[in-house]
Amino acid sequence: MSASGFPKAGVVLSLDGLQALIDALAARGYQVLGPVEHDGAIGTGHIAGIADLPAGRTDRQEAGSYRLDDRDDGALFGYAVGPGSWKRHLHRPIETLFKVRRVGDELSFEPPREPPARTALLGVRSCELAAIAIQDRVFQGGRYVNTEYAARRANIFLVAVNCGDPASTCFCSSLNTGPRARRGYDIALTELVDGRHEFLAEPGSDSGAALLAYLPNRPATEADWQAADAVAAHAAAQIHRRLPAEGLKEALQQHPEHPHWEEVAARCLACANCTNVCPTCFCTTIDDHSDLDGHGAARVRRWDSCFNGDFSYVHGGAVRTQTRSRYRQWLTHKLANWWDQFGTSGCVGCGRCIAWCPAGIDLTVEATSIVDSISAEAKAHGVA
Amino acid sequence: MARPRLAVVKFASCDGCQLSLLDCEDELLAVAGAVEIANFPEASRAMQPGPYDVTLVEGSITTEHDAARLRALRDETLILVSIGACATSGGIQALRNFADVGEMVRAVYARPDFINTLATSTPVAAHVKVDYELRGCPIDKGQLLELVSALLAGRRPGLPSHSVCVECKLAGQVCVMVAHGTPCLGPVTHAGCGSLCPGYHRGCYGCFGPAETTNTTSLAAQWQALGASQRDIHRAFRTFNAASEPFRKEADAHG
Ligand code: SF4
Ligand code: SF4
Ligand code: SF4
Numbered sequence: 001m002s003a004s005g006f007p008k009a010g011v012v013l014s015l016d017g018l019q020a021l022i023d024a025l026a027a028r029g030y031q032v033l034g035p036v037e038h039d040g041a042i043g044t045g046h047i048a049g050i051a052d053l054p055a056g057r058t059d060r061q062e063a064g065s066y067r068l069d070d071r072d073d074g075a076l077f078g079y080a081v082g083p084g085s086w087k088r089h090l091h092r093p094i095e096t097l098f099k100v101r102r103v104g105d106e107l108s109f110e111p112p113r114e115p116p117a118r119t120a121l122l123g124v125r126s127c128e129l130a131a132i133a134i135q136d137r138v139f140q141g142g143r144y145v146n147t148e149y150a151a152r153r154a155n156i157f158l159v160a161v162n163c164g165d166p167a168s169t170c171f172c173s174s175l176n177t178g179p180r181a182r183r184g185y186d187i188a189l190t191e192l193v194d195g196r197h198e199f200l201a202e203p204g205s206d207s208g209a210a211l212l213a214y215l216p217n218r219p220a221t222e223a224d225w226q227a228a229d230a231v232a233a234h235a236a237a238q239i240h241r242r243l244p245a246e247g248l249k250e251a252l253q254q255h256p257e258h259p260h261w262e263e264v265a266a267r268c269l270a271c272a273n274c275t276n277v278c279p280t281c282f283c284t285t286i287d288d289h290s291d292l293d294g295h296g297a298a299r300v301r302r303w304d305s306c307f308n309g310d311f312s313y314v315h316g317g318a319v320r321t322q323t324r325s326r327y328r329q330w331l332t333h334k335l336a337n338w339w340d341q342f343g344t345s346g347c348v349g350c351g352r353c354i355a356w357c358p359a360g361i362d363l364t365v366e367a368t369s370i371v372d373s374i375s376a377e378a379k380a381h382g383v384a
Numbered sequence: 385m386a387r388p389r390l391a392v393v394k395f396a397s398c399d400g401c402q403l404s405l406l407d408c409e410d411e412l413l414a415v416a417g418a419v420e421i422a423n424f425p426e427a428s429r430a431m432q433p434g435p436y437d438v439t440l441v442e443g444s445i446t447t448e449h450d451a452a453r454l455r456a457l458r459d460e461t462l463i464l465v466s467i468g469a470c471a472t473s474g475g476i477q478a479l480r481n482f483a484d485v486g487e488m489v490r491a492v493y494a495r496p497d498f499i500n501t502l503a504t505s506t507p508v509a510a511h512v513k514v515d516y517e518l519r520g521c522p523i524d525k526g527q528l529l530e531l532v533s534a535l536l537a538g539r540r541p542g543l544p545s546h547s548v549c550v551e552c553k554l555a556g557q558v559c560v561m562v563a564h565g566t567p568c569l570g571p572v573t574h575a576g577c578g579s580l581c582p583g584y585h586r587g588c589y590g591c592f593g594p595a596e597t598t599n600t601t602s603l604a605a606q607w608q609a610l611g612a613s614q615r616d617i618h619r620a621f622r623t624f625n626a627a628s629e630p631f632r633k634e635a636d637a638h639g
């Protein structure tokens with residue numbers, strides 16, 4: 001058995017085989033979205049073929065910085081996660097929930113049903129599979145289902161890519177969400193550029209297996225599996241950031257007045273970038289719009305953030321007027337309260353909030369600093 | 385129901401914001417159908433006296449005479465909206481607040497004795513109660529239509545006060561600061577433009593003024609890390625919203 005719970009099976013695809021995969025998805029009515037280079041970063045966009053992929057490109061990510069660079073092995077997936085997560089294709093940044101028109105004395109409601117486009121996401125990283133699983137839980141795992149999300153999610157085909165070259169900002173291994181995909185995909189690819197250019201393809205679902213069987217391929221040999229293991233081992237060895245393994249939840253939940261919150265607030269811009277790039281953050285607000293003629297209106301949902309003042313607005317004013325309390329809300333929800341609410345961490349270790357914070361604030365550093373200061377204090381007081 | 389009476393009145397300004405209203409080509413007829421344009425010198429010669437249901441005020445207050453005119457206007461207006469950087473923060477002409485106006489007048493005018501002006505350029509809200517503000521230099525046409533349709537429907541207009549960054553992310557743009565190393569004022573600037581400049585690979589220069597919460601000190605430190613000089617930072621905060629408190633203080637801190 002492979003880690004996905006699916007029988008360990010794999011085939012090897014050539015570059016032509018990868019092209020055949022994209023073609024087969026298109027032939028089955030999927031629009032294929034994958035990594036594309038635009039505006040100085042590798043984001044996501046429509047893919048017609050392997051020529052659209054960022055061949056021979058990589059990224060250098062640090063706190064508050066992202067730069068593209070060349071790599072000499074021609075790899076198609078030789079980079080980590082980019083600025084936009086797949087979230088925007090499932091949980092849309094702006095979504096019209098309904099429109100309503102006044103016709104005579106009647107109101108006519110029009111739910112704007114997009115035709116349920118079958119969409120294949122190509123190049124989804126392990127941390128992002130974990131993030132999608134978290135949003136599945138949030139949006140469709142409880143009593144109240146986000147119907148727009150669920151409709152889209154039911155039409156998604158996931159082609160994962162195992163990471164070979166994590167960024168310095170990655171810390172999936174600290175949360176057991178990567179760098180190798182274990183579940184939640186239809187097909188997982190490992191790019192093998194060890195003197196050849198092939199892909200070990202593992203099925204993770206019946207439809208993934210059926211599709212692979214249809215593609216030109218050869219069975220994976222023991223040597224191919226070893227090569228894929230080596231990619232995963234190399235990737236794991238490159239990951240150095242971590243979240244504190246012990247005491248994190250208690251430290252955050254029990255120290256709302258810790259002086260470190262103020263210290264972070266001195267640097268934090270309250271700009272909300274971290275939450276908007278985060279693949280698990282799900283908060284939204286609702287805007288109502290009306291036409292000038294008074295006959296039409298629309299209700300629109302859009303991404304919101306706990307860093308925005310209006311987010312905590314209740315009658316009379318905002319509850320969290322200070323950046324200190326907004327940052328505390330974010331970190332405490334993400335890393336601690338999420339466990340109580342959903343049974344997992346809200347962080348999958350993708351590192352986006354670190355790279356895309358214009359002030360270079362690193363949650364692993366902030367969380368560690370709080371945990372360390374609390375355990376140091378406990379030691380000083382002789383508490384084990 | 386009678387159509388609400390609208391006035392559009394200008395003080396010290398370039399008229400650019402009023403032009404945004406005229407620029408609503410597709411929607412202008414709908415606006416004209418929904419409201420009675422009672423006083424809008426830029427668009428029509430018909431200038432009817434108040435009272436007005438809604439008055440859009442463009443421009444800042446730079447003379448005693450204008451201050452009195454604004455107070456009178458407030459008295460005959462139900463809902464007063466200041467539009468644009470001049471009306472909401474004093475505009476580019478508030479640079480005079482940091483200089484000697486007498487000296488400027490002598491340098492510019494042949495007959496300085498004809499000029500009767502205040503030492504400062506101040507926003508509308510410094511003189512009268514303002515009900516809503518539209519930021520920007522110039523204002524955003526979409527925001528203007530949103531405001532007018534909200535007032536007509538009696539609902540709260542959707543004019544978010546968060547950073548430009550939020551709009552940048554909603555639009556799926558790539559951060560120019562993080563990915564290109566371009567200094568950007570987006571993190572401290574009030575939303576409303578739809579993240580226009582970063583969409584063209586430019587840093588935001590803050591024309592919508594300060595967002596609801598700002599940390600200009602931290603942003604200035606990041607600008608420095610990207611190679612901006614003290615003078616660059618001073619000048620960045622000293623433009624269309626120079627007199628807004630957070631921008632004024634940050635400019636002062638850099639010379
Ligand atoms: S909190 Fe940061 S590192 Fe964790 S999942 Fe969100 S963006 Fe990624
Ligand atoms: S966090 Fe892990 S799974 Fe995600 S991009 Fe980095 S290495 Fe890959
Ligand atoms: S942590 Fe960074 S990205 Fe998040 S609100 Fe603060 S400054 Fe912005």
Ligand code: SF4
Pocket residue numbers: 521548573574577578579580581582587588589590591592593
């Ligand atoms: S990005 Fe900044 S400078 Fe450009 S229009 Fe918007 S607020 Fe003004």
